[in-house]
Amino acid sequence: MKKSLFALMTLAFCLTACTPAESTIPEPDTTPATAEAAMTEEPAETQTGTFQVAGELRDVSDTTLQENTLYDVQYGDSPEDTTFVAVDFQTGQLTPICQLEDWGESFMGWLVKGEVFYYLIYDKEGNAILHSRVLTDGSETEWRLAVGKEYPAFVDDQYLYFVQTDYTGYNAMMKRVNLTTGELEDLPLPALTASFQDVEGSQFLITRVLTPMPVNASPQGDNDQYEALMQNAEIEYSWWDSATGTVDKVLQEPYYGEKDAQGNWVTRIYLGKAEGKLYFYRASIAQTGMQGSRVERCNLDGSQVETVFSLPEGAGAPSGLKKEGQLHWLLQPTSSGLTVYVVATGETLVVGSPAGMGGFCPDRCLPGNQLLLSQKDGSYRVVTETDYLAGVFTGTTIPAL
Numbered sequence: 001m002k003k004s005l006f007a008l009m010t011l012a013f014c015l016t017a018c019t020p021a022e023s024t025i026p027e028p029d030t031t032p033a034t035a036e037a038a039m040t041e042e043p044a045e046t047q048t049g050t051f052q053v054a055g056e057l058r059d060v061s062d063t064t065l066q067e068n069t070l071y072d073v074q075y076g077d078s079p080e081d082t083t084f085v086a087v088d089f090q091t092g093q094l095t096p097i098c099q100l101e102d103w104g105e106s107f108m109g110w111l112v113k114g115e116v117f118y119y120l121i122y123d124k125e126g127n128a129i130l131h132s133r134v135l136t137d138g139s140e141t142e143w144r145l146a147v148g149k150e151y152p153a154f155v156d157d158q159y160l161y162f163v164q165t166d167y168t169g170y171n172a173m174m175k176r177v178n179l180t181t182g183e184l185e186d187l188p189l190p191a192l193t194a195s196f197q198d199v200e201g202s203q204f205l206i207t208r209v210l211t212p213m214p215v216n217a218s219p220q221g222d223n224d225q226y227e228a229l230m231q232n233a234e235i236e237y238s239w240w241d242s243a244t245g246t247v248d249k250v251l252q253e254p255y256y257g258e259k260d261a262q263g264n265w266v267t268r269i270y271l272g273k274a275e276g277k278l279y280f281y282r283a284s285i286a287q288t289g290m291q292g293s294r295v296e297r298c299n300l301d302g303s304q305v306e307t308v309f310s311l312p313e314g315a316g317a318p319s320g321l322k323k324e325g326q327l328h329w330l331l332q333p334t335s336s337g338l339t340v341y342v343v344a345t346g347e348t349l350v351v352g353s354p355a356g357m358g359g360f361c362p363d364r365c366l367p368g369n370q371l372l373l374s375q376k377d378g379s380y381r382v383v384t385e386t387d388y389l390a391g392v393f394t395g396t397t398i399p400a401l
Contacts, residue, residue, distance in 0.1 A: 049188035050245045055157030057199035062325045063111040063155055068367060071097070071112050074378050074401050083401060084110065084119065086135075089366055089382055092398050098133055098140075111155055113179060118160070120152060128152075128162070130177065143182035147175055154199050155179075161187075165195040167209060168226075172196075190240055190247045197270045200300070203239045205270075205278075208247075209255065210234045230255050237270075237278075239300070250278070250302035260284045260292070272320045272327035274343050276300055279308075279327055281317035289314045295330060295341065309341045309348065323365035331361065340389065354393050362388065 064071045070087040082100040087093075097117055100107070108128065110119035117133045128145040150162035150173055159176040166172040172193040177184045190208065198205040211233040233255040239248045257265045264284040271279040277297040283290040293311035295318070298304055311318070311332065318330040318341065330341035337352040338361060354360055364372040371388050373381040378400030383393055 050243055051187055052243050053156045053202045054159060056201060057154050057156050057161075057204070058325060059199065060109065060111050060152050060155050060160070062322065063113065065364060065366070066112055070364065070366075070372065071110065071117060073100070073110070084117065085401065087380060087398060089370070089372075089398070092396060094380075094398055094401060096401065097135070098138075108151060111152070111160070113155070113157075116179070118179065130160075130182070132179070141182070143177070145175075145177055145182075145184050147184070148173075150175060153196060154204075163196045167194050187242070190238075190245070193240075194235070197237070198273055200239070200273065202243065203241050205250075205273075206238055206240050206247075208236045208238060210236055210252070237302070248301070250300070251298070257285075262286070264291070266292075269317045271295065271317065271330065272322065273300070274327040278302075279320075279330075279343070283311075283315075290316060308343075308346055312339075321362055321365060328365055329362075333361075349389055351389060352391055354391070360393055 068088060068090045070089070072085055072087055074083045074085050076082045079100045079102050084097040084100070086095045086097055088095070100119070100121075102121060106122045108120040108122055110117065112118070115135045117135055119131050121129045121131075123129060123144075126146070126148045128147045130143045130145055132141045132143075133139070145162075147162045148164070150164040152160055153163045154161040158178060158180065160179055161174060161176045164171070164173040170192070172189060172195065174187040174189055174196070175184055176187060190206065192208040192210060194207045194209045196204055196206055211229055213229065234252055235255050236252040237250040239250060240246070241248075253268070257267050260266055262284070264286050266282060266284050267290075269281040271281055273279065276299060278300060279295060279297045281293070282296050283293040291313065293313065293315040294307050295309040295311065296305055297308050298306075309330065315332060318332045318339075320327050321329040321331055327343050329343060332339040332341070334350075337350060340349045340351055341347075342349065351360075360373060362371040363374050365385075366372055366382065369385045370382050371385055373383065373393065373395075375381060380398040381393065381395050382398070383395030387393070387395065
């Protein structure tokens with residue numbers, strides 16, 4: 001029996017009640033910091049170089065849906081029984097593309113650019129083996145890329161971008177491979193870059209760690225020194241234009257978050273963007289769990305912060321469902337179903353879990369206001385958004401291979 005990747009990824013999310021989310025930044029030690037140097041923010045001009053992106057940047061996951069066709073994986077019990085497929089939602093047909101053949105050390109994913117299908121496998125040496133297959137004639141090319149621990153995050157009209165996060169702000173990396181020639185290049189980053197959150201047009205949404213002095217310790221090494229520095233550090237969300245080196249600040253706050261009236265740290269988790277707004281999960285980290293859980297949003301420049309959804313007490317960060325690259329719904333599992341927060345309208349709706357249905361969480365938004373529901377047996381079910389919110393899940397079924 002083959003199973004689609006979406007079914008495997010969402011099964012646990014749909015069938016279990018949510019637990020409080022953990023902050024993406026470790027909770028701090030309460031030992032008073034010893035570093036007293038003034039905060040020195042590195043200017044954007046400290047970037048060592050610039051580069052041009054080719055057209056519009058996109059998240060890699062957004063490339064697997066091309067109009068009415070989804071490119072997915074039907075997993076078997078072995079690589080030889082694992083097949084990449086094209087799922088045509090207009091005809092209801094599922095067409096094999098190629099077999100995976102080898103899982104390698106780890107299987108990292110796939111993307112589609114025009115008529116070319118790409119998939120990535122990592123070997124034991126940390127090399128990414130990038131396979132490209134022309135969909136029209138089946139011709140294949142293979143490149144071995146020395147990308148280490150970096151993972152594929154973004155893509156433009158010519159390049160695939162690999163990134164590596166580092167919350168000390170000194171070891172983040174970015175590389176890109178030319179999807180025509182296979183040429184790999186290291187890319188310069190703004191000083192103190194920590195992570196890569198999103199893209200918009202030709203810009204990257206990054207975080208930077210601003211510390212009173214260089215971070216020469218790590219959470220895994222000299223923990224006391226690291227904690228002392230981080231208690232005086234700040235984290236900055238910024239838009240970075242790689243063509244000019246400009247870094248425009250969106251918001252800046254203490255590294256471990258602001259504190260609420262009770263002295264609890266307030267965590268921030270980026271959820272996505274929609275209609276010129278950035279969305280964040282916010283909650284106080286108390287000894288009893290998450291308190292004051294909510295979703296906030298602001299303009300792309302950080303102005304006009306407002307709370308758009310109040311979440312149940314103790315709720316962790318909701319999962320995002322995107323539509324054409326924009327945040328469409330936020331999803332929060334419950335013991336009896338799913339809470340849907342509609343980003344465009346601010347509505348909060350509850351969808352009950354249907355009896356006897358293995359997968360009812362939406363995996364994808366499809367054209368025509370439709371949703372894709374992946375089933376445990378590898379089949380796909382397509383329903384309209386209206387029917388889904390009304391608790392009607394019949395729709396159209398596309399069988400597995």
